Amino acid sequence: LVELASSPILDFIQQVISGIAAGGVYASLALALVLIYRAMDVANFAQGEMAMFSTFVAYSLITGFHLPFAVVFPLTILIAFAGGVLIERVMIRPFEGKPIITLVIVTLALFTLTNGLAGLIWGYILKDFPSPFPAQPITFAGLYIGQQDLGLLATCLVILSIVYVFFRFTKVGLAMRAAALYPESSKLVGIRVSWMLALGWGLASAIGATAGMMIAPITFLDPYFMDPILLFAFAAAVLGGIESPLGAVLGGLLVGVLLAVVGTYLPAGQNLRIPFALVVIVAVLLIRPAGLIGRAAVKRV
Amino acid sequence: MSTRFLGFSIPTVIAAGIGLVVLIGIPLVTDTFTTFEFAAVGIFAIALMGLNLLTGYSGQISLGNGAFMAIGGYTTALMTHHLGISYWLTIPIAALVAGLFGFLFGFPALRLSGIYLALATFALALAVPPIIDIDKLEFFFLGHSGVSLHPAHPPGLLASSFSDDQWLYYVIWAIAGIMFVIAWNIVRSSTGRAFMAVRDSETAATASGISLSYYKTLAFGISAAFSGVAGSLLAIHVAYVNPDVFSLQLSLALLVGVVIGGLGFEFGPVLGALFVVWLPYLSERMSSIHIGSFQLPSKPDVFFGILLVIIIFFAPSGTMGVIMRGISWYRVRRAAARGEAVSIAPPTVMEEEAVGGEPTEITN
Numbered sequence: 313l314v315e316l317a318s319s320p321i322l323d324f325i326q327q328v329i330s331g332i333a334a335g336g337v338y339a340s341l342a343l344a345l346v347l348i349y350r351a352m353d354v355a356n357f358a359q360g361e362m363a364m365f366s367t368f369v370a371y372s373l374i375t376g377f378h379l380p381f382a383v384v385f386p387l388t389i390l391i392a393f394a395g396g397v398l399i400e401r402v403m404i405r406p407f408e409g410k411p412i413i414t415l416v417i418v419t420l421a422l423f424t425l426t427n428g429l430a431g432l433i434w435g436y437i438l439k440d441f442p443s444p445f446p447a448q449p450i451t452f453a454g455l456y457i458g459q460q461d462l463g464l465l466a467t468c469l470v471i472l473s474i475v476y477v478f479f480r481f482t483k484v485g486l487a488m489r490a491a492a493l494y495p496e497s498s499k500l501v502g503i504r505v506s507w508m509l510a511l512g513w514g515l516a517s518a519i520g521a522t523a524g525m526m527i528a529p530i531t532f533l534d535p536y537f538m539d540p541i542l543l544f545a546f547a548a549a550v551l552g553g554i555e556s557p558l559g560a561v562l563g564g565l566l567v568g569v570l571l572a573v574v575g576t577y578l579p580a581g582q583n584l585r586i587p588f589a590l591v592v593i594v595a596v597l598l599i600r601p602a603g604l605i606g607r608a609a610v611k612r613v
Numbered sequence: 614m615s616t617r618f619l620g621f622s623i624p625t626v627i628a629a630g631i632g633l634v635v636l637i638g639i640p641l642v643t644d645t646f647t648t649f650e651f652a653a654v655g656i657f658a659i660a661l662m663g664l665n666l667l668t669g670y671s672g673q674i675s676l677g678n679g680a681f682m683a684i685g686g687y688t689t690a691l692m693t694h695h696l697g698i699s700y701w702l703t704i705p706i707a708a709l710v711a712g713l714f715g716f717l718f719g720f721p722a723l724r725l726s727g728i729y730l731a732l733a734t735f736a737l738a739l740a741v742p743p744i745i746d747i748d749k750l751e752f753f754f755l756g757h758s759g760v761s762l763h764p765a766h767p768p769g770l771l772a773s774s775f776s777d778d779q780w781l782y783y784v785i786w787a788i789a790g791i792m793f794v795i796a797w798n799i800v801r802s803s804t805g806r807a808f809m810a811v812r813d814s815e816t817a818a819t820a821s822g823i824s825l826s827y828y829k830t831l832a833f834g835i836s837a838a839f840s841g842v843a844g845s846l847l848a849i850h851v852a853y854v855n856p857d858v859f860s861l862q863l864s865l866a867l868l869v870g871v872v873i874g875g876l877g878f879e880f881g882p883v884l885g886a887l888f889v890v891w892l893p894y895l896s897e898r899m900s901s902i903h904i905g906s907f908q909l910p911s912k913p914d915v916f917f918g919i920l921l922v923i924i925i926f927f928a929p930s931g932t933m934g935v936i937m938r939g940i941s942w943y944r945v946r947r948a949a950a951r952g953e954a955v956s957i958a959p960p961t962v963m964e965e966e967a968v969g970g971e972p973t974e975i976t977n
Contacts, residue, residue, distance in 0.1 A: 349728075353728070354728060355728050355731065355732060357676075357731075357735065403922060406926055407925070407926070412728055413668075413672075413674055414925060414929065416674060416728065416731050417868070417872055417921065417925055418921075418922065418925060420676070420865060420868060420869075420921070421869075421917075421918045421919075421921035421922045421925070422918065422922075423865070423918075424865060424869065424914045424915075424917045424918040424921065425914070425915060425917075425918025425919060425922075426918075427914055428914025428915035428916075428917070428918060429914075429915055431914065432915060539739065539861060540739065543735070543736055543739050546732055546735070546736065547736075550729075550732065579749060580747040580748060580749050580750075583743040583744065583746055583747045583748075584743070584744075584747075585743075586736075586739050586740050586743050587740040587743065587744055589736060589739075589740070590733070590736035590737060590739075590740040593732060593733055593736050594721045594733055594736075597721070597724065597725055597729055597733065598721055598724060601724070601729075
């Protein structure tokens, strides 16, 4: 470790690797945001809080029921999926087709509600979330790579691949894409568009739950722990082009690396991470609103 | 036409008179705590007036007005701490500084509409506290431990007739009154009409020769200036600021308040402020109610969330919308009984959108 500190290049590479790992989490949450954005043109401000709530559910399953992580992980994803579908049916469906400002306010209401509920059930004291991965880092070519980082990145990549396969190769996935792009035509060919939206919410919630469970061992757990992560995911989604799933993933990894570099090398870097995300969002929207991959939105007048 | 007083109808004048008597009476008949909380209502009313001008009248959503309150609050706290300037002098400066920041933020916001604007302002709300918290700037911002201010006292002559709380209460509500008159006049000026034109249809507004960029940034600047005054008064009222005061939760509470009060109504902010200040207190009180082993939640956030959904669903124009609808229903009933025709105010933003109102078509 002493040797490491003396080698700035190795140190930098190490920062980049841990940045990519954290980026996997931002990418996952950004993908969840993009899924909902594509389906209903609204950014789900409650995405982070839903992930926070799912992570607390996992925490209770682990500490309260003493279940092993291998059981808790899929179980939480299922619960999160069901929760997402339920939320869409109960809270979002009544507002389908309403103006964007109304939908934004509804997701903010969901934000407040979820946050308050979590505080009510689990309190506001920081909690340790057990990591499924060993703490011992791997040494490789003079680098110390945390198994936590590797496991996190691998998990996120697996989840993202599953989502890709689901949308690309299954009938339901195709129906969901069709419903998002051409709701009217989809209705004509017999796709239940409204239920596709509910499935989308379930899926986004499940992806968010994975992101939450992966990042919680690093950040600790309290009702506010996902707020900055949500902001980083927004930055990732905007950077990638808010309509592009691939863009969200690339944006997430890029934001992860940039934040690691900003946090380590700028003076007061840790405090500048959140303001930096603001700068990324505003800069992308000003310079290249379409993001890295997205198409420029044509505004019809 | 019924008799009018200074251009207002008699029932309006009576309602305003009762309101004024209640406002003046509160600190005289209630305890220190209640006076303190009602002074906070005045502060939040100012902040909500600013947000109402931006969101309710010019149609731009902001989740970041808490950040402008932070700028106002810190302007007052730092000027009194570092320079020893009197509180009251710092209030207009806080308005100017926050307004300037708002105007500058309005420029990038110009190119952003709807969801992107919500995103950028959300980021702004989260970004300001960690900047104040930077270790290396502690000599200036005083870091996380915050800035303490001397409690405000009534000036010499009045010291015997007012307690500190009563004095602060009256000053805050006097300023809230001034800000209300300013907001009222903005809404009725050509600027206000331009805001509403931009809100209702950007295309139609441009076609009528309204500069979108000018009025959108202006709305941001004015809204931020109102928030700055509110932030400044909050610092004086609590006699303390730290970065945690101006959290994302504050910005969200502002949005909740302005929607619950009623977007696009002059009196909406006052009702919204009552909710924002008293709902947490009421929910604390309700948590002492036990139904069997069930205890009602003490955190206001749950109530805020549920209330917000209910309001948006059943009464998208907020409490004021419900009241106004009640009044016009009464007027229609009365007029029908007399066999007269009656003109009814057109629906407001949220109502119109809620029923799927089409944007105005322009035909040559």
